[in-house]
Amino acid sequence: MLETIARRFEEILPKASDCTYCAARFVEQRSERIAVRQNVVQPLALDTDVGAMITVMHAGSYGYAATNDLSPNGLRTAVERARSWAAKVALRTVDYGKIVLPHPRGAYRSPIAKPWASLDLGDKIALLMEHSQRLKAHDDIVDWEAVLWRVETTTLFVTNGGGRVTQTIDYVAPRLSVTANRDTETQTRSTGVYDHSQQGGLVVLDRAQMHHFSELLPVEVMQLLTAPNCPSGPRDLVLMPDQMMLQIHESIGHPLELDRILGDERNYAGTSFVTLDMFGRYQYGSPLLDVTFDPVRGEQQASYAFDDDGVPAEKVYVIRGGILERPLGSAFSQARAGVAGTANARATSWNRPPIDRMANLNVESGTSSFDAILGGVEKGILMTTNCSWSIDDSRNKFQFGCEKGQLIENGKLGPIVKNPNYRGVSATFWRSLTAVGDASTLEVLAAPFCGKGEPNQVVNVGHASPVCRFDGIDVFGGE
Amino acid sequence: MRASFDALTGELTKRLAPGEVFTAWFQGETSDFVRMNQGKVRQPGSVTQGSLFVDLIQGKRHAGGSLTISGEAAVDRERLAALVGSLRAALAHLPEDPFLLYHRSSSPTELVTDDVLPDAGEVTARVLDRARGLDFVGIYAAGRVYRGFASSFGQRNWFERSSFHLDFSLYLRADKAVKCAYAGQNWSDDAFLARLEKARADLDVIARPPKTIDPGSYRVYLAPAAVSEILTVLSWAGFGLKSHRTKQTPFLKMLSGEARLADAVTLSENTAQSTGPAFGAAGFMKPARVPLIEKGRYVGTLCSPRSAKEYGVDTNGARDDETPQALDFAPGSVPSGDVTARLDTGIFVNNLWYLNFSDRSAGRITGMTRFATLWVERGRIVAPLNVMRFDETIYRTLGENLLGLTEERDFILDNDTYGQRSTGCAWVPGALMSDMRFTL
Numbered sequence: 001m002l003e004t005i006a007r008r009f010e011e012i013l014p015k016a017s018d019c020t021y022c023a024a025r026f027v028e029q030r031s032e033r034i035a036v037r038q039n040v041v042q043p044l045a046l047d048t049d050v051g052a053m054i055t056v057m058h059a060g061s062y063g064y065a066a067t068n069d070l071s072p073n074g075l076r077t078a079v080e081r082a083r084s085w086a087a088k089v090a091l092r093t094v095d096y097g098k099i100v101l102p103h104p105r106g107a108y109r110s111p112i113a114k115p116w117a118s119l120d121l122g123d124k125i126a127l128l129m130e131h132s133q134r135l136k137a138h139d140d141i142v143d144w145e146a147v148l149w150r151v152e153t154t155t156l157f158v159t160n161g162g163g164r165v166t167q168t169i170d171y172v173a174p175r176l177s178v179t180a181n182r183d184t185e186t187q188t189r190s191t192g193v194y195d196h197s198q199q200g201g202l203v204v205l206d207r208a209q210m211h212h213f214s215e216l217l218p219v220e221v222m223q224l225l226t227a228p229n230c231p232s233g234p235r236d237l238v239l240m241p242d243q244m245m246l247q248i249h250e251s252i253g254h255p256l257e258l259d260r261i262l263g264d265e266r267n268y269a270g271t272s273f274v275t276l277d278m279f280g281r282y283q284y285g286s287p288l289l290d291v292t293f294d295p296v297r298g299e300q301q302a303s304y305a306f307d308d309d310g311v312p313a314e315k316v317y318v319i320r321g322g323i324l325e326r327p328l329g330s331a332f333s334q335a336r337a338g339v340a341g342t343a344n345a346r347a348t349s350w351n352r353p354p355i356d357r358m359a360n361l362n363v364e365s366g367t368s369s370f371d372a373i374l375g376g377v378e379k380g381i382l383m384t385t386n387c388s389w390s391i392d393d394s395r396n397k398f399q400f401g402c403e404k405g406q407l408i409e410n411g412k413l414g415p416i417v418k419n420p421n422y423r424g425v426s427a428t429f430w431r432s433l434t435a436v437g438d439a440s441t442l443e444v445l446a447a448p449f450c451g452k453g454e455p456n457q458v459v460n461v462g463h464a465s466p467v468c469r470f471d472g473i474d475v476f477g478g479e
Numbered sequence: 480m481r482a483s484f485d486a487l488t489g490e491l492t493k494r495l496a497p498g499e500v501f502t503a504w505f506q507g508e509t510s511d512f513v514r515m516n517q518g519k520v521r522q523p524g525s526v527t528q529g530s531l532f533v534d535l536i537q538g539k540r541h542a543g544g545s546l547t548i549s550g551e552a553a554v555d556r557e558r559l560a561a562l563v564g565s566l567r568a569a570l571a572h573l574p575e576d577p578f579l580l581y582h583r584s585s586s587p588t589e590l591v592t593d594d595v596l597p598d599a600g601e602v603t604a605r606v607l608d609r610a611r612g613l614d615f616v617g618i619y620a621a622g623r624v625y626r627g628f629a630s631s632f633g634q635r636n637w638f639e640r641s642s643f644h645l646d647f648s649l650y651l652r653a654d655k656a657v658k659c660a661y662a663g664q665n666w667s668d669d670a671f672l673a674r675l676e677k678a679r680a681d682l683d684v685i686a687r688p689p690k691t692i693d694p695g696s697y698r699v700y701l702a703p704a705a706v707s708e709i710l711t712v713l714s715w716a717g718f719g720l721k722s723h724r725t726k727q728t729p730f731l732k733m734l735s736g737e738a739r740l741a742d743a744v745t746l747s748e749n750t751a752q753s754t755g756p757a758f759g760a761a762g763f764m765k766p767a768r769v770p771l772i773e774k775g776r777y778v779g780t781l782c783s784p785r786s787a788k789e790y791g792v793d794t795n796g797a798r799d800d801e802t803p804q805a806l807d808f809a810p811g812s813v814p815s816g817d818v819t820a821r822l823d824t825g826i827f828v829n830n831l832w833y834l835n836f837s838d839r840s841a842g843r844i845t846g847m848t849r850f851a852t853l854w855v856e857r858g859r860i861v862a863p864l865n866v867m868r869f870d871e872t873i874y875r876t877l878g879e880n881l882l883g884l885t886e887e888r889d890f891i892l893d894n895d896t897y898g899q900r901s902t903g904c905a906w907v908p909g910a911l912m913s914d915m916r917f918t919l
Contacts, residue, residue, distance in 0.1 A: 040576070040577060040578065041573060041574055041576065043534070043541065043542075043543050043576070043579075043785075044542045044543060044544075044569055044573060045543050045544065045545075046542070046543070046544035046545075046562070046565050046566065046569065047544060047545040048544070048545065048546050048547065048558070048562070049530065049545070049547050050547045050549075051528060051547060062522065062523070063523050063524060064522065064523070064524035064525075065524060065525045065526075066524065066525070066526040066527065066528070067527050067528075068527055068528045068529060068547050068548060068549055068550065069527070069549055069550045069551065070549060070554075071549070071550075071551050071554075074549075074550065074551075081525050082524070082525075084600075085523040085524055085525070085600070086523075088523070088600035088603075088604075089513075089520040089523050089600065089603060091604075092519055092520050092603070092604065092607045093519055093520045093521075093523075094516065094517075094519045094520065094521050120572065121569055121572040121573070122572035125572065125573070125574075142725050142726050143725035143726075143727065179725060179726070179727060181725075181726035183735065184731050184732050184735050184737055184840060184841075185840055186726045186727055186731060186839070186840045187840075188727070262516070263516050263517060263614075263616060263650070264514070264516045264521055264616075266516075266616045266648060266650060266656065267616045267617040267618065267646060267647060267648045267658075268618075268646075270654075270832075270849075271653070271654055351526045351528050351898075352526075353522050353524060355522075388835045388836055388837055388845070389833075389835055390833045390834065390835045390845050390846055390847065390868075391833055391847070392654075392832070392833070392847040392849070392866045392868070393654055393832055393833070393847065393849050393866070394653075394654050394866070397847065397866065397868050397919050399837065399845050399868060399870070399918075399919070401835075401836075401837055419837075419838050421837050423868070423918065423919050425919075451897065454512070454514050454617070454618035454620075454646075454896070455510075455512045455514075455526075455618065455620060455896035455900075456895060456896045456897040456898075457897070458897060458898075477838075478837070478838030478840070478841055478843065479838050479841035479843055479872065
């Protein structure tokens with residue numbers, strides 16, 4: 001099918017002499033979601049979404065048309081519609097004349113260690129049923145669920161300058177969740193919102209330690225049900241990777257998106273406290289902070305070889321030694337802003353145009369062992385698994401909550417506390433980073449539902465992080 | 480779209496094996512999206528898409544899946560054959576579903592409006608020409624939205640309507656801006672201009688030196704758009720039967736009788752006046768109105784067919800996620816023109832942003848002020864306020880601290896375009912409260 005579509009694209013795309021730039025992006029996304037809730041198999045979902053987007057840049061203007069009709073006539077109509085848009089808005093458009101996009105050739109396929117089809121549906125259901133039964137470990141557990149979700153996305157990108165790229169990205173997303181209640185107290189423990197999603201096929205289930213968590217989570221949720229609220233006041237804060245992920249996402253990833261800095265998102269997702277003059281000199285975090293944009297880490301969820309504008313992907317530092325180096329900005333944003341960026345033009349599917357997104361945005365490992373991180377704490381708290389996130393439209397004032405907290409006194413883990421929350425300001429929070437875990441503490445995690453853009457788009461992003469410690473953070477609990 | 484839907488569901492009927500039945504849900508759109516920034520077009524484009532979701536049922540076993548409609552009959556038949564084949568293969572591995580419930584008779588309906596929208600390119604030109612000199616940023620989304628349901632019991636429901644949504648902000652500097660929306664079925668230049676001029680005038684207030692307040696409790700007026708943000712976060716799990724029965728609702732303390740909202744708070748799902756379809760994905764028709772909270776007390780929930788079967792009650796045709804699609808917050812008695820006087824000294828919040836639960840069991844929500852949040856002294860607007868974080872329980876904001884709701888309400892069309900344009904809406908008053916806790 002791909003070859004047929006590729007031939008059609010090459011037939012219908014206008015010549016470069018007739019249209020400065022024209023690209024066609026075909027996307028076929030197949031997903032399968034299997035869930036067992038309260039030991040009952042939930043409705044199966046086998047979804048396929050197929051379509052194509054035509055993008056045109058001509059005479060300094062731009063237009064797109066997305067269509068579900070992949071016939072030659074349907075695609076020609078889409079080309080004309082995209083060209084029509086570029087012509088219609090030519091007098092009132094942002095200047096596209098400066099942008100030069102590549103005509104790449106290449107291919108990418110997720111590394112698959114154990115194919116999805118190596119287990120049949122019945123085996124997968126049996127596996128989830130086993131986890132579901134383990135999760136219901138106490139009478140006070142009122143809801144529990146085990147989910148397995150797989151998404152395979154094939155993209156064909158063809159340009160009118162001879163570019164042709166095929167990519168197949170295949171990730172598996174497991175999730176376990178358990179909720180307990182007593183009177184007016186309800187607590188949930190989970191493996192996050194598909195935090196353990198990765199490329200690699202069913203081997204992801206082993207990496208996600210499903211058996212470990214289906215035993216641990218019900219124990220912890222029962223502990224939380226009778227635990228005291230998180231105390232209030234300043235404490236040293238140790239964040240596990242499944243909360244670091246959210247902290248990176250909201251207070252490094254989004255503020256560094258170049259389209260936000262350029263104002264595109266101000267009506268919806270917001271602006272940024274980061275300004276163009278900060279790159280190359282701004283002290284974003286302590287000298288321990290190294291952050292990379294790494295879309296080529298094989299197993300991580302948002303790995304690819306080319307972004308959706310066809311720009312080759314590579315690993316780059318965005319923050320090194322605490323100093324802000326570059327934004328998360330695609331080729332188009334780079335041309336507008338005049339700064340170097342990243343290969344991060346990404347679209348949720350064929351029906352949305354690419355915009356500046358995170359892909360894999362990671363905190364690099366440091367040198368501290370987990371024990372050493374705790375050992376430096378006189379009065380602190382460890383928090384794990386995000387359950388609440390809120391940050392201002394400049395991505396500065398934030399408040400985040402976790403499912404579980406554990407007090408740290410004189411370097412030792414102490415009692416569990418419920419409803420742990422903390423708040424801070426991005427511009428100063430990362431400067432309080434005082435310890436970065438070594439590679440033994442690092443986890444490769446993901447956030448599959450990052451929302452942004454007008455029209456709205458959800459994309460999957462990856463975040464790898466070691467355990468980290470921040471000093472003197474304002475923490476508090478529930479009512 | 481209609482022809483493809485009819486052809487495919489007809490084909491599906493023919494493909495059924497003995498003992499099989501199906502339900503099918505269709506959603507599609509032909510939309511234009513024009514994204515704007517700094518008074519210029521950033522990304523203009525069009526999207527044509529349609530999907531058919533099929534639940535293939537054999538007794539109490541069933542498997543669901545979807546395909547994209549191409550509009551080419553032969554291609555669509557091929558995709559349908561592949562989907563049915565996959566679903567049949569899956570059925571062999573699936574156990575009986577004790578909570579399967581679908582509509583087994585025929586309740587045909589059709590709602591097709593003949594609204595005609597102006598060309599999106601022309602609208603864009605008019606909007607940007609009128610906004611010349613302003614830092615205008617936002618999106619114009621417009622076009623036709625389609626929803627359909629069909630079953631092997633002969634039921635056919637079809638919904639087709641055009642609408643537009645111009646969602647925009649005027650920026651002065653950094654994060655200082657005025658937010659505005661104009662949405663409906665029939666575009667009017669005059670109506671747009673009225674909104675633009677009001678927003679332009681509001682910029683004068685935003686231009687004043689901003690005030691920064693210390694964390695603490697303040698008297699507050701929340702405009703309808705801000706109240707709508709609170710309702711949105713409450714809708715995540717607040718109004719569904721499943722979340723009530725599994726004790727995950729933020730109204731847990733209200734269910735137990737430990738807490739309640741103010742007498743002025745009455746909420747219902749108002750399908751009768753909704754801008755969306757009155758039928759759901761399992762074929763059940765939604766009642767005209769579902770009372771949810773009356774005079775501050777819980778009275779009912781949105782109940783999907785699956786929850787109905789699981790908990791042994793009647794369904795009211797709610798979606799699987801049991802979220803409201805036409806939430807009606809009853810008005811109060813405070814004239815909107817009096818709110819700054821009644822606020823006296825405090826914070827006039829036009830918009831809230833990025834709300835989330837900080838203690839769900841206790842109904843506690845945190846979030847940020849955004850856009851034109853204003854400091855008011857002795858009934859007069861004094862200055863824009865720098866953004867502040869609140870962290871407060873629903874039992875205080877819409878309970879003991881609620882002084883009144885406005886008698887005028889905003890009709891808010893959902894501007895959500897995740898995946899496709901939403902058909903949701905809400906009716907929301909403003910809320911005056913004696914104090915609200917700000918923390919950062």
